Amino acid sequence: MIIFQNVTKTYNHNAVALDKVSFKIQPGEFASIVGRSGAGKSTVVKLLIAEEQPTKGQIFFGTYEMNKLKANEMPEFRRHIGVIFQEFRLLAKKTVFENVAFALEVAGRPEREIKEFVPQVLDMVALRDKMLNFPAELSGGEKQRVALARAMVNRPDVIIADEPTGNLDPFNTWEVIKLLLKINELGSTVILATHDKEIVNALGHRVVTLENGKVVKDEENGKFIIG
Amino acid sequence: MVTLSRIIKFGWQGFLRNGWLSVSTIIIMILAAAVFEGLILFNVAGQGAVSSIQEKIDISVYFKANVAEDTILNMKRSLENLSEVKNVEYVSREQALEIFKQRHAEEETITQTLAELDTNPLLASLNIKAKDPHEYAAIAGYLDNQNLKEMVEKVTYAQNQVVIDRLVGLIDTMRKGGITLTMFLAFVAVVVTFNTIRLAIFSASEQIGIMRLVGASNSFIRGPYVVEGVIYGVISALVSFFLIIPLVSFISPHLLSFIPEMDLMGYFTSHAIVLFIYQLLFCVILGIFSGIIATRRYLHI
Numbered sequence: 097m098i099i100f101q102n103v104t105k106t107y108n109h110n111a112v113a114l115d116k117v118s119f120k121i122q123p124g125e126f127a128s129i130v131g132r133s134g135a136g137k138s139t140v141v142k143l144l145i146a147e148e149q150p151t152k153g154q155i156f157f158g159t160y161e162m163n164k165l166k167a168n169e170m171p172e173f174r175r176h177i178g179v180i181f182q183e184f185r186l187l188a189k190k191t192v193f194e195n196v197a198f199a200l201e202v203a204g205r206p207e208r209e210i211k212e213f214v215p216q217v218l219d220m221v222a223l224r225d226k227m228l229n230f231p232a233e234l235s236g237g238e239k240q241r242v243a244l245a246r247a248m249v250n251r252p253d254v255i256i257a258d259e260p261t262g263n264l265d266p267f268n269t270w271e272v273i274k275l276l277l278k279i280n281e282l283g284s285t286v287i288l289a290t291h292d293k294e295i296v297n298a299l300g301h302r303v304v305t306l307e308n309g310k311v312v313k314d315e316e317n318g319k320f321i322i323g
Numbered sequence: 324m325v326t327l328s329r330i331i332k333f334g335w336q337g338f339l340r341n342g343w344l345s346v347s348t349i350i351i352m353i354l355a356a357a358v359f360e361g362l363i364l365f366n367v368a369g370q371g372a373v374s375s376i377q378e379k380i381d382i383s384v385y386f387k388a389n390v391a392e393d394t395i396l397n398m399k400r401s402l403e404n405l406s407e408v409k410n411v412e413y414v415s416r417e418q419a420l421e422i423f424k425q426r427h428a429e430e431e432t433i434t435q436t437l438a439e440l441d442t443n444p445l446l447a448s449l450n451i452k453a454k455d456p457h458e459y460a461a462i463a464g465y466l467d468n469q470n471l472k473e474m475v476e477k478v479t480y481a482q483n484q485v486v487i488d489r490l491v492g493l494i495d496t497m498r499k500g501g502i503t504l505t506m507f508l509a510f511v512a513v514v515v516t517f518n519t520i521r522l523a524i525f526s527a528s529e530q531i532g533i534m535r536l537v538g539a540s541n542s543f544i545r546g547p548y549v550v551e552g553v554i555y556g557v558i559s560a561l562v563s564f565f566l567i568i569p570l571v572s573f574i575s576p577h578l579l580s581f582i583p584e585m586d587l588m589g590y591f592t593s594h595a596i597v598l599f600i601y602q603l604l605f606c607v608i609l610g611i612f613s614g615i616i617a618t619r620r621y622l623h624i
Contacts, residue, residue, distance in 0.1 A: 145536065147536075170535075171535075171538045171539060171540040171541075171543075172538070173538075174535070174536060174537065174538035175538035179536055185529075185532075185533045185536070186533070187530055187533055187534070188530065189336070189337065189340045189341070189530070190336075198534070198537060198539075199537050199538065201329050202534070202537060202538050202539040202540065202543050203538060204325060204326060206325065207325075246537065250538075
């Protein structure tokens with residue numbers, strides 16, 4: 097369970113990115129966080145992955161209280177979440193296989209597991225035949241699928257996707273969304289931050305709408321409506 | 324164990340895949356190591372030159388012809404007891420004549436003149452060497468007392484004082500200059516290498532951020548860069564060592580004709596292992612520290 101309790105985030109003492117934001121996300125949920133650019137979506141993501149700390153308020157992530165997370169607990173915490181970004185963020189000097197395996201290697205998982213899991217996950221994202229390629233040799237859609245494979249190989253509790261389709265064509269966009277739905281069906285919580293109206297409306301899942309750093313709407317089976 | 328083997332694997336992979344970045348870093352490190360090695364050899368050569376000059380400085384005390392040998396030998400013993408004195412060599416009148424004859428064997432006029440003389444015109448002497456060239460003045464002062472004046476014909480220090488002082492000055496300058504140059508060049512080499520490695524890692528700052536987001540611990544991120552630094556160090560030490568061999572064998576004969584006591588090649592071959600270990604340590608430590616310090620900045624993501 098993820099809980100945001102009156103979370104405020106200000107930058108440089110006066111730029112308010114989030115203003116007393118509260119919401120809960122249940123395990124296994126598929127929640128979209130929507131809003132215009134600058135509404136605060138990326139800040140929510142950064143707080144979720146502990147890239148930033150809240151200025152006020154509390155964030156709970158399962159058993160972790162994010163405000164009290166120590167630097168040495170960070171690696172362990174991050175192994176519970178899988179993150180994908182608009183700009184893919186793959187390790188350029190590693191092959192597709194190695195990028196995905198890296199998430200298991202940092203967690204100290206044995207080689208046997210790595211050899212078994214990585215090809216399975218690459219099968220899921222239909223990239224097994226490209227596992228020896230480097231990211232520079234892949235298309236945008238393929239790169240995002242590698243990022244997805246890396247995010248899910250650890251079987252994390254939560255997948256956080258920050259504008260994952262921002263750099264993709266419509267075909268690849270739907271491929272990625274279908275994969276996120278599949279991951280959700282397998283039991284992981286999925287949090288999707290996006291400003292893509294078409295995707296959100298087609299999903300028919302929960303939608304949390306942010307505007308100027310505040311939650312203005314929070315609906316089950318929500319639609320993307322910004323006045 | 325698993326983590327360590329992975330760190331080594333990643334370090335090796337990084338080294339291989341960095342391509343030109345690895346090559347250019349190694350070239351810079353080779354230059355730094357060659358400077359380091361060159362400085363060691365320069366100091367050895369400098370020391371050789373200094374001690375060779377030192378060996379040539381001495382004070383000779385010439386005794387009047389009527390002074391008995393025993394008196395001179397007594398004098399020798401009392402000089403040997405002085406803390407400043409390294410050794411005292413006695414040259415009797417006969418020995419002095421022999422040396423003179425040998426030295427001038429080729430010159431007929433001199434040998435003929437000597438043959439015509441009934442008596443030995445040369446004087447017995449004590450050649451005194453000081454432990455430190457600065458102490459010749461003190462020894463000369465000891466010799467310049469009233470009791471000895473009656474026995475002593477002359478002391479060479481007075482004649483050679485200017486030359487000795489200059490040589491002593493030259494030795495001091497060479498020592499100080501050697502140390503300053505060593506420190507300066509070593510500093511330059513370290514700074515250049517360190518910055519090259521830092522730049523190589525700077526290009527990886529984004530990658531470090533990604534690794535953190537995937538849940539890699541600090542040691543898991545830093546480890547491979549340290550391993551890479553060690554690999555750079557070992558290769559650089561090996562290459563620079565083999566590059567310096569032909570250089571030394573080229574310079575050595577020239578140096579030998581200049582300073583006969585200075586056999587640089589001989590020194591190099593007899594100290595090869597120690598020199599290589601120094602170089603290896605220098606390069607590896609440089610690589611490790613550059614890796615640690617350069618990643619420090621990016622580990623707070």
